[in-house]
Amino acid sequence: MSKASKRRRENAPQPERRPKPAGLALGLIVLAIIVIVLGWAIYSNRDSKRGQVVAGTTPAIGMSHAAFEPTVANHAGPPAKAPEGMTWIPGGEFSMGANDPPDMDDVGMKATTDGRPIHRVYVDGFFMDKTDVTNAEFAKFVKATGYVTVAERKPRQEDYPSAPPENLVAGSVVFAPPDHPVPLTDHFQWWSYVRGADWRHPEGPTSSIKGKEAYPVVQVAYEDALAYAKWAGKRLPTEAEWEFAARGGLSGKPFAWGNDFRPNGKWMANTHQGHFPNHDTGEDGFVGLAPVAKYPPNQYGLYDMAGNVWQWTTDWYRPDYYKQLAQNGSVARNPQGPETPFDPAEPREPKKVHRGGSYLCTDQYCSRYIVGTRGKGEVSTGTNHLGFRCVMKS
Ligand SMILES: [Ca+2]
Numbered sequence: 001m002s003k004a005s006k007r008r009r010e011n012a013p014q015p016e017r018r019p020k021p022a023g024l025a026l027g028l029i030v031l032a033i034i035v036i037v038l039g040w041a042i043y044s045n046r047d048s049k050r051g052q053v054v055a056g057t058t059p060a061i062g063m064s065h066a067a068f069e070p071t072v073a074n075h076a077g078p079p080a081k082a083p084e085g086m087t088w089i090p091g092g093e094f095s096m097g098a099n100d101p102p103d104m105d106d107v108g109m110k111a112t113t114d115g116r117p118i119h120r121v122y123v124d125g126f127f128m129d130k131t132d133v134t135n136a137e138f139a140k141f142v143k144a145t146g147y148v149t150v151a152e153r154k155p156r157q158e159d160y161p162s163a164p165p166e167n168l169v170a171g172s173v174v175f176a177p178p179d180h181p182v183p184l185t186d187h188f189q190w191w192s193y194v195r196g197a198d199w200r201h202p203e204g205p206t207s208s209i210k211g212k213e214a215y216p217v218v219q220v221a222y223e224d225a226l227a228y229a230k231w232a233g234k235r236l237p238t239e240a241e242w243e244f245a246a247r248g249g250l251s252g253k254p255f256a257w258g259n260d261f262r263p264n265g266k267w268m269a270n271t272h273q274g275h276f277p278n279h280d281t282g283e284d285g286f287v288g289l290a291p292v293a294k295y296p297p298n299q300y301g302l303y304d305m306a307g308n309v310w311q312w313t314t315d316w317y318r319p320d321y322y323k324q325l326a327q328n329g330s331v332a333r334n335p336q337g338p339e340t341p342f343d344p345a346e347p348r349e350p351k352k353v354h355r356g357g358s359y360l361c362t363d364q365y366c367s368r369y370i371v372g373t374r375g376k377g378e379v380s381t382g383t384n385h386l387g388f389r390c391v392m393k394s
């Protein structure tokens with residue numbers, strides 16, 4: 001989902017291109033057969049290889065079962081006192097990625113094959129914001145600089161040549177849940193492009209951030225996050241830095257705090273309970289967005305590294321990037337992401353990696369609050385569940 005795809009969809013519902021039910025059913029059956037055959041082939045192939053480890057001959061399938069090894073954090077302490085609101089992340093070597101059971105692969109955004117294989121990465125130490133950037137902090141930046149975010153700018157015709165002029169209005173993408181259960185195969189059921197939605201009006205022109213100073217800023221595009229970071233004398237984290245920090249010195253744990261989603265019954269993150277997407281029961285204390293730092297921090301003192309809002313990182317998104325790194329065979333040192341973006345699902349859209357998941361994450365649909373899993377987003381698209389935090393060198 002992106003601003004651009006929203007615009008295309010809005011200007012062209014194209015009923016004639018919609019497959020007829022019979023055609024659709026047949027297509028689904030064929031697809032199901034392909035998936036089953038392919039799945040069986042992969043599964044039997046994996047079984048036949050089990051037990052024999054021959055260096056250099058095990059491609060992606062074998063490597064996707066690579067094990068996590070311990071995190072080896074650097075011993076050197078912070079080179080200076082941590083700036084206010086930041087904490088020292090020592091850096092070091094760790095195992096990066098997610099190794100979810102393959103039975104998660106066939107459900108929409110649960111699929112985390114792009115988080116495999118687990119591979120070894122080293123990052124240098126850095127300071128990181130303990131929380132996501134808040135509305136109050138972003139307001140300070142805007143006041144000081146007069147900055148106008150992407151969502152507040154009128155889109156230019158040359159950037160959207162196929163869009164009719166009436167669709168070229170400032171706005172952003174908003175979660176607008178249906179009031180009834182819907183199939184989870186079409187995210188347009190719950191995402192809409194809303195005219196007048198921006199960081200001050202996260203759900204549209206009639207919404208506001210009054211009284212929400214301590215909430216994470218949302219509806220920020222990648223360049224908005226960059227502009228803030230530059231103003232603050234900071235920068236955005238790489239994907240590897242983000243994951244090293246989120247793991248808090250642990251290794252191979254599904255969550256930033258350990259193995260259990262709810263240790264001793266305690267909620268550790270703002271995610272989605274109830275039936276997705278139409279009913280958020282807020283059992284974790286919050287329906288929708290929460291202020292920052294309402295749940296316990298991880299071992300490095302970082303809040304909300306799972307749930308609440310997704311966070312921008314500087315890496316371009318490619319689903320096969322981890323495979324490329326793993327094939328190099330050595331520890332990847334301070335990886336900066338692939339040279340170019342490529343998402344086979346939307347090949348024309350340049351996407352950066354998002355991390356952390358959001359208040360909309362649920363194991364019914366998208367379990368990307370799991371620490372090694374990855375998200376992605378087109379660079380000009382903000383949403384009301386996407387924010388960021390900054391890092392800096394000493
Ligand atoms: Ca919640």
Ligand SMILES: [Cu+2]
Pocket residue numbers: 109357358360361362366367368369
């Ligand atoms: Cu999610």
